[in-house]
Amino acid sequence: MNKNRGRPRGRTAPATKARIAEKARALFLEHGYQGTTLRTVAAAAEVDVALIGYHFGSKQGLFGEAMNIRCGRSTAIVRALEGDPATLPERLIDAVTSLWEEPGGGFAALEPAALRDEDVLRVFREFLEREVLGRIADHLGGRYATDRATAAVAVIGGLIFTRYLNPLASVAALSAGDVRRTLAPALRGALRTPRPAPAALLSHSA
Amino acid sequence: MNKNRGRPRGRTAPATKARIAEKARALFLEHGYQGTTLRTVAAAAEVDVALIGYHFGSKQGLFGEAMNIRCGRSTAIVRALEGDPATLPERLIDAVTSLWEEPGGGFAALEPAALRDEDVLRVFREFLEREVLGRIADHLGGRYATDRATAAVAVIGGLIFTRYLNPLASVAALSAGDVRRTLAPALRGALRTPRPAPAALLSHSA
DNA sequence: GGTTTTTATTCATCGCCGTTGAATATCCGC
DNA sequence: GCGGATATTCAACGGCGATGAATAAAAACC
Structure with a gap:
């Protein structure tokens, strides 16, 4: 009918x-x-x-x-992995900030308030796990690749969390260049191949 | 009726x-x-x-x-700041994990899903800004204290985010000791006094 | 070129949600 | 002992996300 x-x-x-x-x-x-x-x-x-x-x-x-249309499957991360290993931390941090802050970038217009629900967080979780952690671990290779990539992802997640999702004044106020300069040492530390832990650090605290 | x-x-x-x-x-x-x-x-x-x-x-x-029934403050961070500066990163990370995972710890009962509410997020923001960033900056002192503390807070926020609030499998699966071992290099990098940035790192990427 | 299968679309409805208005039974000040 | 305030249940509303059935065009088949 x-x-x-x-x-x-x-x-x-x-x-x-x-x-x-x-x-x-x-x-x-x-x-x-x-x-x-x-x-x-x-x-x-x-x-x-x-x-x-x-x-x-x-x-x-x-x-x-x-949401995956314009944020382009995070080719930014892949591109950042190529090039001089000495400046990899800087490139990774730039990839993250440009994902949010570049005019066409995927999450540019996302209000922090829009990010709070569980489904959106799941998207970030999967992004970090599959796109970031997986690729970094593959790229690093070697004995401790997963540990190093995990540490790197924690640092990158910290940037996302303290700058975009739940912005702390002191992090959000930085320029993209400041972010790179401030956080690169931490990310470099995360990516460094771990020496077998000295006993002094294991008999740590409490 | x-x-x-x-x-x-x-x-x-x-x-x-x-x-x-x-x-x-x-x-x-x-x-x-x-x-x-x-x-x-x-x-x-x-x-x-x-x-x-x-x-x-x-x-x-x-x-x-x-939810407004109670909110407990912790002195764990203050205690972590005392002691050998060489193992400060390890103590800070332990302070965070024990805050969540110790039986009496303040946030032990918080399920990740509770993150949704604005009020809960504000609690974490204020915790990181006042309790963590402020105290670390005070403790470090010197020219770059704020920058170094900001980087440290980003790393610690990353730990909180990727382990408790929005748990990534690879981070959540670690034991507290693994967390310490894995993340300490990143935090150590964050806390290191920055050398004046070499020009090579500023002409960075794209 | 006719028939069948697949694809793209709307329609109708389900069960659950948070909210709201009305009914009703108890308590309390006078 | 009566009248309002209080505490509770009942019943319904409109909106949500989801799903199955109906239907029409296109594609595949022979």
Whole structure:
């Protein structure tokens, strides 16, 4: 009976999906994850709600795909790994700050308030685990690669946390260059191949 | 007509309200803000959902009252600052892990999911700024004290973030001793007095 | 070129959520 | 002992994310 149902004329698939993702991204950036409902996304894309489920499976799926469009699968990290190992810490830190702060960068417009819910945090967790830790460990290689990459990820996560997610005045106030200068020694320490721990450090404290 | 309706016998007000807040607190800590529904709180307190609205106004009101019960401050950081400067990073890291993991420790019961709420985040921000950054900067002294303390706080914030608030498998899986061993080089790098930056590092990247 | 399968879309509905208004039973000041 | 304040349950509302069925176009098949 109804007319609007069924596959529309001449629409080759991906245009609609891309339009949904685009509108969703704009709304997520403006109102955060919670503040964006599938129904408003559907309305913005002039589409039925259920189509979002069809294309993206769930709201989380939509969020993941919509946000990964422009943040480009973090090729920034990959690029940072190439080049002089002596200045690797500086390049990694720049990659992170530019991810947020470059005009086209993925998370530029994300309000701290938009970052607080569990689903968004999960995205960062997966980003850090897969894109950052995995690639750094692969790049380092050797006996302690995982330990060194873990330490590096903790430092990078600290930068993200104290500058963007839950900004401390003293970190957020730094320029990108200041961040590089201030945090590079820590990251360099994290990446350094560990000497077998001296006994003095093991008979540590309490 | 109905039987259970109306004010019950002999109940003077605040017992019920306190019971609700208590159950709510436990559930918020266990499942986070989102993961806790008013209906489960009501069920745990053996009360109708609407009574929560009556006593607390809204879910946020309930959260605020339930969580504001206590906040303990710790002197662990101060103690860590005393002693051999050579092993200061190790002591600082131990102070943080023991804050969470010691049985009586202040944040032991905080589930990661509780991070969602703005008030909880503010507690961590103030903890890092006042308790950690301030004390470390005071203790270090000298020309670059603030920069060095900022870097240290970023590393410590990274530990808190990647281990407790938004746990990455590779960080959360470490023992407290592993954390010390893995992260101490990064923290040591952060605390090192910076040499005036060589030009090679400033003409850095892109 | 007709038939079948796959793809893209809307429609209808489900169960849960937080909130709100009304009903009702007890307590308390007068 | 009566009238308002208080404490509680009941019932419903609108909005959310999800899902299954219906349907129409396109693609694949023979």
